[in-house]
Amino acid sequence: MERVIVNDVGPRDGLQNDPATVSPADRAGLIRDLVAAGVPAVEAVSFVSPKAVPKMAGAAEVIAALDLDAADFSALIPNRKGYELAREAGVRSVAVVLSATDTMNRKNINMDLDTTVRVCSEILEQASRDGVNGRAYVSVALGCPYEGDVPEDRIRDLTRTMFDAGATEVIVADTIGAGNPAQVKSLFSRLVPDFGADRLSAHFHDTRALALANAWQALECGIRKFDASIGGLGGCPFAPGAAGNLATEDLVSLLHQAGFDTGIDLDALLAVVDRVRELVGHPVGGRALAWLHNHRAAAAAAG
Amino acid sequence: MERVIVNDVGPRDGLQNDPATVSPADRAGLIRDLVAAGVPAVEAVSFVSPKAVPKMAGAAEVIAALDLDAADFSALIPNRKGYELAREAGVRSVAVVLSATDTMNRKNINMDLDTTVRVCSEILEQASRDGVNGRAYVSVALGCPYEGDVPEDRIRDLTRTMFDAGATEVIVADTIGAGNPAQVKSLFSRLVPDFGADRLSAHFHDTRALALANAWQALECGIRKFDASIGGLGGCPFAPGAAGNLATEDLVSLLHQAGFDTGIDLDALLAVVDRVRELVGHPVGGRALAWLHNHRAAAAAAG
Numbered sequence: 001m002e003r004v005i006v007n008d009v010g011p012r013d014g015l016q017n018d019p020a021t022v023s024p025a026d027r028a029g030l031i032r033d034l035v036a037a038g039v040p041a042v043e044a045v046s047f048v049s050p051k052a053v054p055k056m057a058g059a060a061e062v063i064a065a066l067d068l069d070a071a072d073f074s075a076l077i078p079n080r081k082g083y084e085l086a087r088e089a090g091v092r093s094v095a096v097v098l099s100a101t102d103t104m105n106r107k108n109i110n111m112d113l114d115t116t117v118r119v120c121s122e123i124l125e126q127a128s129r130d131g132v133n134g135r136a137y138v139s140v141a142l143g144c145p146y147e148g149d150v151p152e153d154r155i156r157d158l159t160r161t162m163f164d165a166g167a168t169e170v171i172v173a174d175t176i177g178a179g180n181p182a183q184v185k186s187l188f189s190r191l192v193p194d195f196g197a198d199r200l201s202a203h204f205h206d207t208r209a210l211a212l213a214n215a216w217q218a219l220e221c222g223i224r225k226f227d228a229s230i231g232g233l234g235g236c237p238f239a240p241g242a243a244g245n246l247a248t249e250d251l252v253s254l255l256h257q258a259g260f261d262t263g264i265d266l267d268a269l270l271a272v273v274d275r276v277r278e279l280v281g282h283p284v285g286g287r288a289l290a291w292l293h294n295h296r297a298a299a300a301a302a303g
Numbered sequence: 304m305e306r307v308i309v310n311d312v313g314p315r316d317g318l319q320n321d322p323a324t325v326s327p328a329d330r331a332g333l334i335r336d337l338v339a340a341g342v343p344a345v346e347a348v349s350f351v352s353p354k355a356v357p358k359m360a361g362a363a364e365v366i367a368a369l370d371l372d373a374a375d376f377s378a379l380i381p382n383r384k385g386y387e388l389a390r391e392a393g394v395r396s397v398a399v400v401l402s403a404t405d406t407m408n409r410k411n412i413n414m415d416l417d418t419t420v421r422v423c424s425e426i427l428e429q430a431s432r433d434g435v436n437g438r439a440y441v442s443v444a445l446g447c448p449y450e451g452d453v454p455e456d457r458i459r460d461l462t463r464t465m466f467d468a469g470a471t472e473v474i475v476a477d478t479i480g481a482g483n484p485a486q487v488k489s490l491f492s493r494l495v496p497d498f499g500a501d502r503l504s505a506h507f508h509d510t511r512a513l514a515l516a517n518a519w520q521a522l523e524c525g526i527r528k529f530d531a532s533i534g535g536l537g538g539c540p541f542a543p544g545a546a547g548n549l550a551t552e553d554l555v556s557l558l559h560q561a562g563f564d565t566g567i568d569l570d571a572l573l574a575v576v577d578r579v580r581e582l583v584g585h586p587v588g589g590r591a592l593a594w595l596h597n598h599r600a601a602a603a604a605a606g
Contacts, residue, residue, distance in 0.1 A: 212516045291510055
């Protein structure tokens with residue numbers, strides 16, 4: 001069976017955008033639970049100013065509570081200062097975020113596109129020199145809430161710029177869930193021949209109920225690494241209408257049914273969804289959750 | 304833009320399996336609403352014994368209340384008696400149901416597979432002689448609740464038998480929503496070269512949240528005709544765990560986003576979903592419904 005890598009972004013992307021505030025200790029506990037369920041990669045923290053994003057305070061504390069050999073833990077890095085803090089904390093993988101449109105960068109981080117490209121490139125170059133694994137998100141790649149459609153040429157050019165700066169991987173992100181599988185096919189059919197499927201990853205939102213169809217199409221294009229968020233936690237507060245990350249349990253369910261190996265124990269993952277619900281104090285869970293629970297109960301009853 | 308035909312099975316498959324009982328007059332009204340929204344084909348009625356299926360009583364009354372030139376209205380036909388009644392009512396398209404496993408046929412209609420094949424073939428042959436459009440469902444094609452996996456060879460052989468008997472179209476039905484897009488790809492990649500995409504249709508259920516991914520994969524295999532059910536009405540009472548037909552609004556939303564033409568007015572379709580909710584007295588609606596409503600409201604506000 002072919003392996004697909006699932007990177008759970010729930011502890012960062014998910015919880016940053018959830019109404020609840022979860023303590024660093026509980027976030028570290030959630031991350032350990034995910035790893036115990038077999039999740040090989042987790043977006044664990046963001047080294048962002050706690051004044052700007054109070055929910056993500058205590059990033060170093062979270063990292064210190066993890067066994068860094070247990071999985072691929074990444075930290076989101078908004079700027080040079082964040083990079084230095086991540087380095088001090090011992091983080092081995094960092095990710096920068098480059099929105100594909102000028103307006104989105106201004107709204108998200110108050111920088112224009114050119115400035116964001118420069119800042120991201122500098123961080124990736126430094127990471128490369130430091131032996132740190134540097135990833136780059138190209139976000140709003142399938143549609144921007146402010147500018148609408150984004151030209152594929154621009155996504156390709158930004159992807160190339162990030163690789164040239166030393167990125168080990170580019171994550172093509174449908175940040176607001178605007179994409180459909182025809183778009184996914186068109187875009188990845190251009191990117192994969194240029195950059196190789198093994199250096200690309202995909203990040204989908206389920207806003208329009210198309211996250212699984214989009215993930216399937218990306219698989220068909222050769223993509224074997226995906227972001228997903230436990231329980232479907234998250235969205236993007238700076239991107240109107242971006243509710244609902246692709247739920248990890250939905251993606252893993254699709255992958256296992258379609259014959260891919262993820263290394264993840266789906267029963268253990270469902271137990272993590274239950275704990276996430278307790279942590280955030282409101283219902284969570286992907287679109288396949290009810291079926292997964294029924295299926296698990298039926299399997300248990302059948303012995 | 305390429306045309307995709309959507310056949311709404313809500314008035315029959317949907318309402319037959321809904322807790323509510325809807326009068327023939329209201330069922331005819333729903334069908335007329337669907338046609339007014341641009342839906343080109345509707346599974347309108349079943350000419351089944353009203354003692355066996357009280358919810359479907361009044362099939363002739365429903366047909367009499369329709370303008371048979373307005374769309375392609377089909378009637379489900381369980382047996383020769385049903386065929387004669389459909390003929391008397393003036394129905395121009397009939398559909399027979401052949402489950403792909405022995406156990407499912409016995410549970411569904413108390414006949415073994417060979418007998419069901421014979422009965423379906425005889426009806427299709429008679430329809431062909433009468434100039435009636437005869438379709439055949441090959442059901443539980445992607446998994447049977449009793450026998451599990453169904454060999455692709457058997458689906459292919461049953462499909463051939465139905466065409467040989469005079470079927471104008473075979474609808475490959477994932478009756479319990481057991482299929483995943485890898486299976487869909489494998490099966491349709493075998494059927495399309497043998498029989499032609501233009502004579503095949505696909506029927507999916509959203510039990511595992513994979514109906515849209517499966518529909519997308521079927522589109523990729525060349526299929527251009529799909530069943531769907533307004534508001535996601537339905538399931539199958541004889542097939543445990545078969546909750547949730549693919550919702551028409553979800554499918555149409557995917558198709559329009561992916562650049563296909565359906566002839567359907569999505570705004571009008573959403574209004575039909577609202578009326579279905581009133582008819583059945585409980586919440587209905589596909590997975591994309593909340594987004595579709597928000598999107599429509601935003602578009603209206605923007606003028």
